Amino acid sequence: MTHPAIPCYCKPSAPLRKRRFLMAFLILVMACGTGAFAEDVRQPNNPPSSLPATHLLGFADARNNSKGTVSIEGDALQFKKNGKAAVQVKIASIHALLLGDLSRQVGGVPVTLAKAAVPYSGGRALSLFTHKKYDTLTLEYVDAEGGFHGAIFELKKGHAKGLRNELLAKGAQVSNAGNEPAKQTAEASSENK
Amino acid sequence: MKTNRPALFVMTTVLLALAIAQPARLSAESATQWTVQVSKVDPGAVRLTPSFQVAIYENLLQELSKTKRFKEVLRDGDQKTANATDLILLKTTVEKYTAGSETRRAVTTVTGATKLTVRTQLSTPDGKIILERTVHGNVRFMGSNLRATHNLARNIAKTIKTSSLPERPSSVVTKATNSTPSDDVVVVEFP
Numbered sequence: 001m002t003h004p005a006i007p008c009y010c011k012p013s014a015p016l017r018k019r020r021f022l023m024a025f026l027i028l029v030m031a032c033g034t035g036a037f038a039e040d041v042r043q044p045n046n047p048p049s050s051l052p053a054t055h056l057l058g059f060a061d062a063r064n065n066s067k068g069t070v071s072i073e074g075d076a077l078q079f080k081k082n083g084k085a086a087v088q089v090k091i092a093s094i095h096a097l098l099l100g101d102l103s104r105q106v107g108g109v110p111v112t113l114a115k116a117a118v119p120y121s122g123g124r125a126l127s128l129f130t131h132k133k134y135d136t137l138t139l140e141y142v143d144a145e146g147g148f149h150g151a152i153f154e155l156k157k158g159h160a161k162g163l164r165n166e167l168l169a170k171g172a173q174v175s176n177a178g179n180e181p182a183k184q185t186a187e188a189s190s191e192n193k
Numbered sequence: 194m195k196t197n198r199p200a201l202f203v204m205t206t207v208l209l210a211l212a213i214a215q216p217a218r219l220s221a222e223s224a225t226q227w228t229v230q231v232s233k234v235d236p237g238a239v240r241l242t243p244s245f246q247v248a249i250y251e252n253l254l255q256e257l258s259k260t261k262r263f264k265e266v267l268r269d270g271d272q273k274t275a276n277a278t279d280l281i282l283l284k285t286t287v288e289k290y291t292a293g294s295e296t297r298r299a300v301t302t303v304t305g306a307t308k309l310t311v312r313t314q315l316s317t318p319d320g321k322i323i324l325e326r327t328v329h330g331n332v333r334f335m336g337s338n339l340r341a342t343h344n345l346a347r348n349i350a351k352t353i354k355t356s357s358l359p360e361r362p363s364s365v366v367t368k369a370t371n372s373t374p375s376d377d378v379v380v381v382e383f384p
Contacts, residue, residue, distance in 0.1 A: 057248060100244050104295050124300045127296060140243075145271050150246070151251075152339075
């Protein structure tokens with residue numbers, strides 16, 4: 001009495017094959033997601049040479065509220081707007097670096113119009129979900145004639161600290177370099193008098 | 194004799210306009226004789242975030258330049274002030290600050306306003322106050338919190354523009370005591 005010894009897993013049925021394929025696909029997606037997340041977490045500690053940033057005001061001759069990249073080139077901090085010439089400031093002339101954060105509504109005019117179009121003031125509720133938190137880096141530096149300048153950059157959450165540390169490592173003359181900067185919060189509800 | 198009446202009318206109008214415009218131009222010229230140095234913003238007893246201090250200072254420099262009221266607008270610490278004879282200082286002290294929230298403004302409309310109140314002083318290098326005002330800058334509906342600093346700077350510049358400044362030192366010389374014309378000692382008295 002001989003039966004052909006073919007194990008069941010050798011010839012899987014069609015539904016089983018489909019399930020296996022789905023499982024493999026899910027594992028692949030999760031692996032990719034974990035990799036991307038790990039990279040995102042690593043970024044603040046070891047910042048890349050150039051970071052996307054919005055120049056809010058005050059940095060050399062750059063236009064206010066312009067988007068571009070901020071980077072360290074040699075002994076200078078450089079801001080480059082897409083397709084425009086870079087402006088830079090010597091790192092040695094920087095004497096204060098302050099971290100902060102701010103929360104702002106995203107989407108610009110299209111989202112604002114869309115919110116206004118939602119009936120029964122539903123757009124207001126939408127505002128609860130259309131805001132994003134950013135880091136800010138405030139620099140204080142002096143020009144060649146001794147004039148005091150202040151500049152503010154808006155960076156992605158977690159990027160400002162890395163940039164600050166890199167500037168300190170490159171020789172920014174910050175008086176409180178050893179201290180952890182006081183975190184400034186642009187959104188507080190209490191009234192200061 | 195035939196006279197060209199429309200041409201005469203146009204000519205008279207032009208002459209009248211020139212006559213009216215002339216004194217205004219002269220007074221604007223005399224007002225632009227001053228050089229102003231903007232000092233760093235003093236937070237006073239208020240816990241104002243450094244980004245707000247920097248933003249008020251930088252916006253003030255921009256807005257004052259736009260008014261064309263001053264010959265030159267200098268930064269704090271600028272070495273050019275050593276040679277400036279017609280210098281006045283602009284000091285800004287924060288008196289009150291209410292931190293707002295853009296999200297709260299967007300959701301409720303009536304709450305979450307960012308409010309700033311400052312005392313602004315124009316003075317001579319020896320400390321005589323020329324102008325002192327309390328100015329406000331708020332964001333109530335649209336815009337980020339930092340926009341309050343822009344509104345504040347614009348209001349300060351507007352206040353200075355509409356105020357009458359004293360004449361330039363050289364034109365209000367009241368007493369000159371010296372024999373050699375090259376190194377006159379000049380005593381200036383402001384109204």
